Each structure stands twice: as structure tokens, then as C-alpha cells.
Amino acid sequence: MFRGLVAGQYVPRRSFVHGLDPRTKILASLALITVIFLVGDFPGYGVLAALVIASIAASWLPILAVLRGLRPILFLVVLTFLLQVFLGGHDDGTVLWGGGPFVVTREGVREGAFVAVRLLILVTSTSLLTLTTSPMDLTEGLERLLRPFRRVGVPAHELAMMMTIALRFVPTLIDETEKIMKAQMARGAELQSGNLFQRARAMIPILVPLFVSAFRRADELALAMEARCYRGGEGRTRMRQLRFGAGDLFAAFTVTAVGALAVWWGRVS
Amino acid sequence: MSPRAASPDHPEIAPANADAVIACEDVSHVYQAGTPLESVAVQGVSLRIGRGEFVGIVGPTGSGKSTLVQHFNGLLRPTSGRVIVAGESLDRRGADVRKVRRTVGLLFQYPEHQLFEETVARDVAFGPRNLGLDEEDVEERVTWALRLVGLDPERFGPRSPFSLSGGEMRRVAIAGVLAMKPAVLVLDEPTAGLDPVGRREILDRVQSLRAEQKITIVLVAHSMDDVARLCERIVVLHQGRVALDAPTRAAFSAADRLREIGLDVPRVSDLLWRLRAGGLPVRTDRLTVAEAVDEIARTMRAGASGGRRERGDA
Numbered sequence: 001m002f003r004g005l006v007a008g009q010y011v012p013r014r015s016f017v018h019g020l021d022p023r024t025k026i027l028a029s030l031a032l033i034t035v036i037f038l039v040g041d042f043p044g045y046g047v048l049a050a051l052v053i054a055s056i057a058a059s060w061l062p063i064l065a066v067l068r069g070l071r072p073i074l075f076l077v078v079l080t081f082l083l084q085v086f087l088g089g090h091d092d093g094t095v096l097w098g099g100g101p102f103v104v105t106r107e108g109v110r111e112g113a114f115v116a117v118r119l120l121i122l123v124t125s126t127s128l129l130t131l132t133t134s135p136m137d138l139t140e141g142l143e144r145l146l147r148p149f150r151r152v153g154v155p156a157h158e159l160a161m162m163m164t165i166a167l168r169f170v171p172t173l174i175d176e177t178e179k180i181m182k183a184q185m186a187r188g189a190e191l192q193s194g195n196l197f198q199r200a201r202a203m204i205p206i207l208v209p210l211f212v213s214a215f216r217r218a219d220e221l222a223l224a225m226e227a228r229c230y231r232g233g234e235g236r237t238r239m240r241q242l243r244f245g246a247g248d249l250f251a252a253f254t255v256t257a258v259g260a261l262a263v264w265w266g267r268v269s
Numbered sequence: 270m271s272p273r274a275a276s277p278d279h280p281e282i283a284p285a286n287a288d289a290v291i292a293c294e295d296v297s298h299v300y301q302a303g304t305p306l307e308s309v310a311v312q313g314v315s316l317r318i319g320r321g322e323f324v325g326i327v328g329p330t331g332s333g334k335s336t337l338v339q340h341f342n343g344l345l346r347p348t349s350g351r352v353i354v355a356g357e358s359l360d361r362r363g364a365d366v367r368k369v370r371r372t373v374g375l376l377f378q379y380p381e382h383q384l385f386e387e388t389v390a391r392d393v394a395f396g397p398r399n400l401g402l403d404e405e406d407v408e409e410r411v412t413w414a415l416r417l418v419g420l421d422p423e424r425f426g427p428r429s430p431f432s433l434s435g436g437e438m439r440r441v442a443i444a445g446v447l448a449m450k451p452a453v454l455v456l457d458e459p460t461a462g463l464d465p466v467g468r469r470e471i472l473d474r475v476q477s478l479r480a481e482q483k484i485t486i487v488l489v490a491h492s493m494d495d496v497a498r499l500c501e502r503i504v505v506l507h508q509g510r511v512a513l514d515a516p517t518r519a520a521f522s523a524a525d526r527l528r529e530i531g532l533d534v535p536r537v538s539d540l541l542w543r544l545r546a547g548g549l550p551v552r553t554d555r556l557t558v559a560e561a562v563d564e565i566a567r568t569m570r571a572g573a574s575g576g577r578r579e580r581g582d583a
């Protein structure tokens with residue numbers, strides 16, 4: 001019922017992008033996000049879009065999977081566009097269409113399209129990170145990047161471990177929800193009818209067992225980890241060591257160069 | 270079994286089968302069809318379960334038992350094929366699924382994980398309330414169902430279900446389904462994880478319930494001994510297909526076939542087979558210990574010389 005709906009889920013492939021060090025990919029994504037907000041005009045986004053498309057191509061991802069990941073936010077994009085166009089306060093521009101209290105101006109449409117494109121590029125580039133990096137690598141990379149900040153009190157290992165566990169249990173909880181829903185439906189529960197209040201009440205028979213089982217699982221997991229002598233990140237070694245390679249250098253250079261180009265080209269004239 | 274006219278909506282059900290409460294026709298179920306994770310759980314299953322029958326469904330882990338029985342009350346829709354329950358074709362748009370869920374009570378595997386109310390009594394009352402019964406009837410059914418599963422309503426009714434032992438929780442969950450008084454009761458491994466005494470007790474109660482209420486029962490089980498003792502007919506699933514569908518006695522005299530699939534044979538049948546392999550010409554279609562004792566005694570009396578030789582070997 002819910003499975004396969006998770007957007008941006010890791011798609012295993014053997015490609016240039018998949019083979020990059022997760023740290024490179026995380027930093028590149030952060031850099032791209034910054035650049036996206038620095039760019040002030042369309043030509044800059046043209047440059048960024050080219051980079052994103054080139055990255056998708058270099059990661060051998062099925063283009064459909066990437067597009068499907070965009071579907072959930074399409075509504076948001078359209079809504080943002082419409083809000084900008086109608087309520088963006090561009091009443092003094094070149095009027096394209098006027099009806100009643102709403103006026104559509106050239107500047108409004110331009111502004112709306114700008115925000116919509118910004119959102120699209122933002123989501124695509126970040127989902128590219130999760131699409132090409134396994135959750136294990138992702139948390140590992142994050143831990144290594146946060147490590148220098150341990151001195152100022154950032155619990156790098158604990159944060160990464162929490163993220164790993166949370167990601168690991170998402171499918172389990174989805175399965176569990178599905179099972180409990182079915183069991184209560186078999187007992188005659190009505191989940192899809194009634195007013196808002198009735199529907200909220202109908203969630204109780206699902207949520208209570210779900211929480212009970214989540215807590216039980218957490219308990220069991222903690223016990224199992226302790227039974228195997230887990231005691232935090234101190235002195236832990238890794239089976240797989242992260243290493244930067246020539247590809248990482250190339251990727252870092254490309255992202256920096258293209259990012260700079262985008263900012264320069266996309267500056268507000 | 271009460272004779273029933275063929276439903277006019279479904280003339281394709283032959284009158285001979287008009288008594289089928291559950292009819293599956295070439296049912297297949299594929300999980301996550303069209304994705305890389307696609308998995309075929311049930312494949313081309315045709316099955317008719319008659320009114321009043323006691324059918325056992327067995328099969329190795331992952332053979333599709335749970336998937337199949339979830340079609341029986343419309344929780345799953347077949348990917349292809351048809352499921353007709355109490356004359357209602359479930360693949361049809363606008364099929365009355367509510368009616369089907371009232372007719373067929375389904376107890377899930379590990380049902381104790383679905384308890385949610387503050388007290389046992391209120392949890393058992395969840396089903397009957399959903400049926401729209403008035404409070405008096407609901408209360409009556411709760412008491413009845415709790416007694417039936419061997420829990421004292423006075424003592425357990427007001428307790429929190431989360432303060433019970435695993436076995437007691439299981440009984441409460443079973444009571445929750447029984448309280449809906451379904452005409453067909455589908456039990457998906459109701460005794461998994463219980464001790465032998467608890468297992469026997471629950472199954473015996475299921476059996477007496479059937480004798481009293483004349484309901485149809487489908488029992489999914491791992492233990493061949495339980496199935497052999499209780500069911501009249503056995504359906505063996507193997508890799509999503511029906512590998513065997515026969516009356517109990519006939520099914521276990523096909524012991525080789527069962528072993529091939531990787532299933533156990535009831536201990537009694539197993540013993541008889543070994544004796545036979547060892548040279549004692551016993552019949553292998555005996556299912557209870559008493560029957561087996563009689564059979565062995567009879568054979569040994571009949572072939573006194575063969576019996577003596579056997580003892581000499583030992």
C-alpha cells in the first residue's frame with residue numbers, strides 16, 4: 001500500500017556518481033544549495049540545471065525514478081507559482097490579464113516562474129544525493145564530516161547512529177502500519193469514512209499498537225546492541241574505510257567551477 | 270450442510286458447488302507488481318470451501334498461506350482471478366466488502382499486536398461495536414467470547430491488555446474476532462508461539478465452537494499434528510500453488526509428497542510409515558494414537574510370524 005512510495009530512495013547502480021565518496025557528495029549538495037540561493041536570475045539556473053542533468057546522466061539513474069521522486073512536490077511547485085503570480089504584490093507592473101481583484105502582471109509571472117524553478121532544482125539536486133548514496137554511506141559520511149566538531153560538543157557518532165537506526169526502521173514501521181490497519185479492518189474498523197473527528201478517532205486503534213510495538217522494538221534493539229558490547233563510537237574501527245579519489249577531485253572542481261559560473265552569470269543586473 | 274440455491278448473480282457457480290462460502294478461481298497475487306521488488310506470493314489457486322467445512326491450510330514458511338487467506342475477507346484483492354465470498358464477487362467494483370468482513374472473521378498471525386484499548390473488555394467489544402450492536406448485546410458477546418477462550422470476564426475484563434502475558438493477550442485477540450460471531454472463521458496460525466497446553470486448549474475450544482455454532486473454519490497451521498487431529502480436509506500450499514488438496518486421511522497417506530515439499534508428517538503417520546518400511550504391513554491412513562494402536566495390534570495379531578521376527582530384530 002505504502003511501499004515504493006518513498007521519494008528519493010537509494011537506487012543501487014555502478015556509476016561515477018555512486019562511486020564518489022559520500023563526503024564529496026554531501027559537501028557538493030551543501031554547496032549547490034548555497035549557490036541556488038545566491039543565484040538571482042534565470043541564466044544562473046540554466047547553468048545549474050545543466051549541471052544537475054549532467055549528474056543524473058553520470059549516475060545511470062532511470063530518468064523515470066528521478067521524475068517520480070519529483071511528483072510529491074509538484075503540487076508545492078504549482079502552488080508556489082500561483083501564489084507568487086496572484087498574491088506576490090506586483091500590481092504595478094505590465095498588466096497581462098486583469099479580472100476582478102486579481103491582476104496578473106509580467107513581473108508576477110516572472111517572479112513565480114523563478115521561485116518554481118528554484119524549488120525544482122533544489123529538490124532534484126538534493127534527491128540526487130539520497131538516490132545515489134546508500135543510507136549506510138550517507139550516515140558514515142556525515143559522521144566523518146561532523147567529527148571535527150566533536151570538540152565543541154557535537155555528538156557526531158550518536159547523531160549518525162540515530163540516523164542509521166531511524167532509516168533502517170522506516171520500512172519496518174510502514175509494514176507494521178499496514179498489518180495493523182488490515183487487522184483492525186478485519187474487525188470492522190472504518191478508516192475511510194466519516195467526518196474529520198470520526199476519522200481522527202478511527203486512527204486510535206492503529207496508532208496505539210504502532211507505538212506499543214515501536215517502543216518494544218526500541219527496547220529489544222537497545223538490549224541486542226548492549227549484548228554485543230556496543231558502547232558508543234569511542235575506539236570503533238570501520239570495515240570499509242572512506243577514501244577520496246581522483247573522481248572526487250574532479251567532482252569537487254566541477255561543482256565549484258559551475259557554481260561560481262552560475263552565481264556570476266545569475267547575478268541581478 | 271444446508272442446501273442453498275445457486276445465487277442468480279453468479280450462474281457460473283455450478284449447483285453442485287452452490288454451497289461454497291468461499292470460492293477462489295485461478296487467484297494470483299503479486300506484491301509490488303511492476304517494481305524491481307515484485308514478488309509472486311500466490312499463483313493460480315483455485316479452491317472452494319463449503320459451508321460447515323473444517324479446512325486446514327499448511328505449507329512451508331513463505332508459501333503464501335497468509336496472503337491467500339487475506340483474500341477471503343477482501344483485505345487483499347487478487348492481481349488476477351476471482352474471489353467470491355458468500356455470493357459476493359470481490360473483484361467487482363462496489364462489492365459489499367463490509368458484508369463480507371461480517372461473514373468472514375479473520376484472525377491474523379500474532380494478533381496480540383493489534384490490541385489497543387484500555388481494558389480487555391473494551392478491546393473485545395471493538396468488533397461488535399463496529400457491527401452496530403447496542404450496548405447490551407455488545408456486553409453479552411464480550412462475556413461470551415472471553416469465556417470461550419478460557420478467560421474469566423470478571424477477572425480479566427477490567428485489566429489492561431498490556432499487562433497480560435503473551436498467551437493471555439493471544440486469547441483476548443481471539444475473543445475479539447469470535448465476539449463478531451462470523452459464519453466463517455479464518456485462523457492464521459492461532460497457536461504459534463504458545464506452549465503445548467495452551468495450544469491444545471485453544472484448538473479444542475475452536476473445535477467445540479464449531480460443533481455448537483455450525484460455523485465454517487479455515488485453520489492455517491504449521492503443526493501437522495494439530496491439522497491431522499482437527500481438520501477434515503487439507504490444502505497444502507507450496508511456492509504459492511496448491512500442491513495437494515485432499516481429505517485428511519488421503520493427504521497423509523501421501524507422506525512422500527509432503528516430505529518432498531519439506532513438510533512434516535504427523536507423528537502417528539510417521540511411525541506407521543517407519544513400521545511399514547521396517548516390514549510390518551500396517552495401513553498408513555490412521556491419524557490418532559488410538560487408531561494407530563489398534564492398527565498395529567491388528568497387524569501383529571494377523572501376521573504373528575512377521576511380528577515375532579520384528580521383535581527378534583530389536
Ligand SMILES: Nc1ncnc2c1ncn2[C@@H]1O[C@H](COP(=O)(O)OP(=O)(O)OP(=O)(O)O)[C@@H](O)[C@H]1O
Nearest residue numbers: 300308309310328329330331332333334335336337
Ligand atoms: N506485504 C508484503 N509485501 C511484499 N511481499 C510480501 C508481503 N507479504 C508477504 N510477502 C511475500 O509473499 C510471500 C508469501 O508470504 P506469506 O506471508 O503469504 O507466507 P506464509 O505462507 O504465510 O508464511 P509463514 O508461514 O511464514 O507465515 C513471501 O515470499 C513473502 O516474502
Ligand SMILES: [Mg+2]
Nearest residue numbers: 334335336378
Ligand atoms: Mg503467514
